[in-house]
Amino acid sequence: MKRSPLIPYLIWMVLFTVVPMVLVLYYAFTVPTESGVTWSLQNFARFFEPIYLRVLGRSIRLAVISTALCLILGYPAAMVMAGNAFKRKHVIMLLFVVPMWMNFLLRTYAWLTILERNGFINALLSFFDLPRLNILYTNSAVVLGMVYNFLPFMVLPIYSVLSKIDKGVVEAAGDLGANPFQVFMRVILPLSLPGVVSGITMVFMPAMTTFVISRLLGGGQFTLIGNLIEQQFLVVGDWGFGSAISVVMIVVILLSMAIMSFFEGEEKDVALW
Amino acid sequence: MVRFLKRSYIYLVFAFLYLPIAVLMVYSFNDARSRGVWGGFTLRWYVELFQDRTIMSSLYSTLLIGVSSAVIATIIGTMAAIGIHNTRGVQKKLIMNVTYLPVLNPEIVTAISLMILFVFTRVRLGYLTLLLSHITFNVPYVILSVLPKLRQLNKHLYEAALDLGCTPLQALWKVIIPEIMPGIITGLLLAFTLSIDDFVVSFFTTGSGVSTLSITVYSMARRGINPKINALSTIMFTFVLALLIIVNVRQAREERKGRNGKRGPKKVSPYDPKFGSA
Numbered sequence: 001m002k003r004s005p006l007i008p009y010l011i012w013m014v015l016f017t018v019v020p021m022v023l024v025l026y027y028a029f030t031v032p033t034e035s036g037v038t039w040s041l042q043n044f045a046r047f048f049e050p051i052y053l054r055v056l057g058r059s060i061r062l063a064v065i066s067t068a069l070c071l072i073l074g075y076p077a078a079m080v081m082a083g084n085a086f087k088r089k090h091v092i093m094l095l096f097v098v099p100m101w102m103n104f105l106l107r108t109y110a111w112l113t114i115l116e117r118n119g120f121i122n123a124l125l126s127f128f129d130l131p132r133l134n135i136l137y138t139n140s141a142v143v144l145g146m147v148y149n150f151l152p153f154m155v156l157p158i159y160s161v162l163s164k165i166d167k168g169v170v171e172a173a174g175d176l177g178a179n180p181f182q183v184f185m186r187v188i189l190p191l192s193l194p195g196v197v198s199g200i201t202m203v204f205m206p207a208m209t210t211f212v213i214s215r216l217l218g219g220g221q222f223t224l225i226g227n228l229i230e231q232q233f234l235v236v237g238d239w240g241f242g243s244a245i246s247v248v249m250i251v252v253i254l255l256s257m258a259i260m261s262f263f264e265g266e267e268k269d270v271a272l273w
Numbered sequence: 274m275v276r277f278l279k280r281s282y283i284y285l286v287f288a289f290l291y292l293p294i295a296v297l298m299v300y301s302f303n304d305a306r307s308r309g310v311w312g313g314f315t316l317r318w319y320v321e322l323f324q325d326r327t328i329m330s331s332l333y334s335t336l337l338i339g340v341s342s343a344v345i346a347t348i349i350g351t352m353a354a355i356g357i358h359n360t361r362g363v364q365k366k367l368i369m370n371v372t373y374l375p376v377l378n379p380e381i382v383t384a385i386s387l388m389i390l391f392v393f394t395r396v397r398l399g400y401l402t403l404l405l406s407h408i409t410f411n412v413p414y415v416i417l418s419v420l421p422k423l424r425q426l427n428k429h430l431y432e433a434a435l436d437l438g439c440t441p442l443q444a445l446w447k448v449i450i451p452e453i454m455p456g457i458i459t460g461l462l463l464a465f466t467l468s469i470d471d472f473v474v475s476f477f478t479t480g481s482g483v484s485t486l487s488i489t490v491y492s493m494a495r496r497g498i499n500p501k502i503n504a505l506s507t508i509m510f511t512f513v514l515a516l517l518i519i520v521n522v523r524q525a526r527e528e529r530k531g532r533n534g535k536r537g538p539k540k541v542s543p544y545d546p547k548f549g550s551a
Contacts, residue, residue, distance in 0.1 A: 073286065
C-alpha cells in the first residue's frame with residue numbers, strides 16, 4: 001500500500017487547520033498602525049486589565065465549580081454503573097448517553113422552560129404554596145446548565161477506566177484484610193485516576209470556553225471568556241484581542257494535555273470509545 | 274439494601290438527565306402560551322412549526338450540509354487513514370498531532386480561526402464556507418474511527434491479494450475497503466451527527482441568509498421561550514431515539530449471529546466522543 005492517498009488530506013490539513021492557526025497567531029501578535037501592522041504584545045497586555053481579569057476569574061470560578069459538581073455526582077454514578085447493581089449494563093449505559101444525542105442547544109434551552117419565572121419549577125412551587133425560586137439569569141443557572149451538559153464527559157472516562165480494573169485486584173485487597181473503605185481509597189481510587197484526570201479536562205475546558213450556556217441561561221450581562229472572544233469577533237471587530245485570548249486558551253489546553261499525559265504515563269492508542 | 278441505594282442513585286441521575294427533556298416534550302402539546310398553566314392538549318405548535326419558513330429552510334440547510342460534509346469527510350478521512358497507516362516515525366507523529374488539533378481545540382477557537390481564514394481570503398460566507406468548515410472538523414473523527422480497523426487488519430491480506438493477481442487498486446477496493454467498512458460506517462455516522470449537532474463553528478462561519486437549525490434555535494431562544502422550539506425538540510428527540518433503537522437492535526442481532534460463527538461487526542458505540550461541545 002502506498003502513501004499517496006494521504007495527499008488530499010495533507011492539502012486540506014494545511015489549508016484549513018494549519019493556515020488558520022497561523023492567522024490567529026498573526027492577529028494575536030500584531031497591532032494595526034497607520035503604516036500597516038507592527039509586531040506587538042499589546043493584545044496580551046490588554047488581557048491583564050482589571051475588567052478582563054474579572055472575566056477570567058469568573059470563568060475559572062464557574063468552570064471549577066461545575067467540574068467539581070460533575071466529579072461529585074459523576075464518580076459514584078460511574079462506579080455503580082461499572083459494578084454489578086444492574087443486570088443489563090449496556091442498556092443503562094445507552095440510557096445514559098441518549099440525552100447527549102439531542103442537540104446541545106435544545107438541551108440548554110430545555111432549562112429555560114424549567115427555570116423561568118412562570119416555568120415548571122415555579123409552577124410546582126406555587127402549587128404547594130411555596131415561595132418562588134428565581135435562579136434563571138444567575139451564576140447558579142449557568143453552573144446548572146454546565147453540569148447538565150457536561151456530566152457525561154465526566155462519567156464516561158471514569159466508567160471506562162473502572163470497568164477495566166481487574167476484579168482480582170479488588171478481591172485480593174479484601175482477602176488481605178482491607179475494609180471496603182480502604183479498598184476504595186488505596187486500590188480503586190488510585191487505579192481510576194487516569195479516568196478522573198481525563199474527565200476533569202473534558203469538563204473543565206468546554207466549561208471555560210462556552211458562550212452559549214452563559215448567554216442563554218446567564219442572560220446578557222454575564223460575560224465569560226467564551227462570550228468575550230465571541231464579542232471581539234462578532235460585535236467589536238477587534239480580531240487582535242480576540243485572537244490573543246484564543247491563544248491563551250490554546251496554551252492552557254496544551255498545558256492541561258501535558259499534565260494529563262503525565263498522569264496517564266506512556267501514551268497508548270487514543271481510543272475515542 | 275446497598276443494591277437498592279445504588280440503583281436509586283442512578284435513577285436519580287437519570288431523572289436529572291431526562292426531566293428537562295420530558296418537560297420540554299409535555300409543553301409542546303400545551304395549548305396555553307404561558308408555561309405555568311396547562312391549557313389543554315393541542316397540536317397547534319407542530320402545525321406552526323411546519324409552516325415556519327425560516328425553520329424549514331434551516332432544516333434543509335442542516336441536512337444538506339450534514340450529508341455532504343459527512344460523505345466528503347469520509348472519503349478524505351478514509352484515504353488519509355490508509356496513508357497514515359503506511360507512514361512511520363516523525364512524519365506520522367506530526368500528522369497525528371495536527372489531526373488532533375481540531376479535536377482538542379475549544380470549538381470557539383476552531384470557529385474563529387476558520388472565520389479569520391475565510392474573511393482574510395475574501396471567500397463569501399455562506400453555504401461554501403459552512404461546508405468547508407464542517408468537513409474540516411469532521412475529517413479527524415473519520416480518521417480516528419478508521420485507523421483502529423486498519424491496525425486490526427491482517428498485513429498479509431493485501432500481499433496475498435497482489436500475489437493472486439490483483440492490481441494494487443483492486444486489492445485496495447476488493448480486500449482492504451470491505452475489511453475496514455465498519456470503521457468507515459462509524460466515521461460516516463459520527464461525522465453526520467457532529468455536523469447536524471454543531472452550533473459554534475456554524476455560527477461563526479455562516480453568512481447572511483444561510484442558517485442551520487442550531488443557529489435558528491439560538492436566535493429564537495435568545496428572545497425567550499417559543500413553543501415551536503419545544504415541538505421541534507420533541508420531533509428531533511423521538512427521531513434520535515428511534516434511530517438508536519434500530520441500530521442497537523440490529524447490533525444485538527448481529528452479535529447473536531456472530532456467536533455461531535464469524536464475528537459480527539464491531540459495535541458502533543453511542544458514546545459521543547465530541548468532547549468540547551460548547
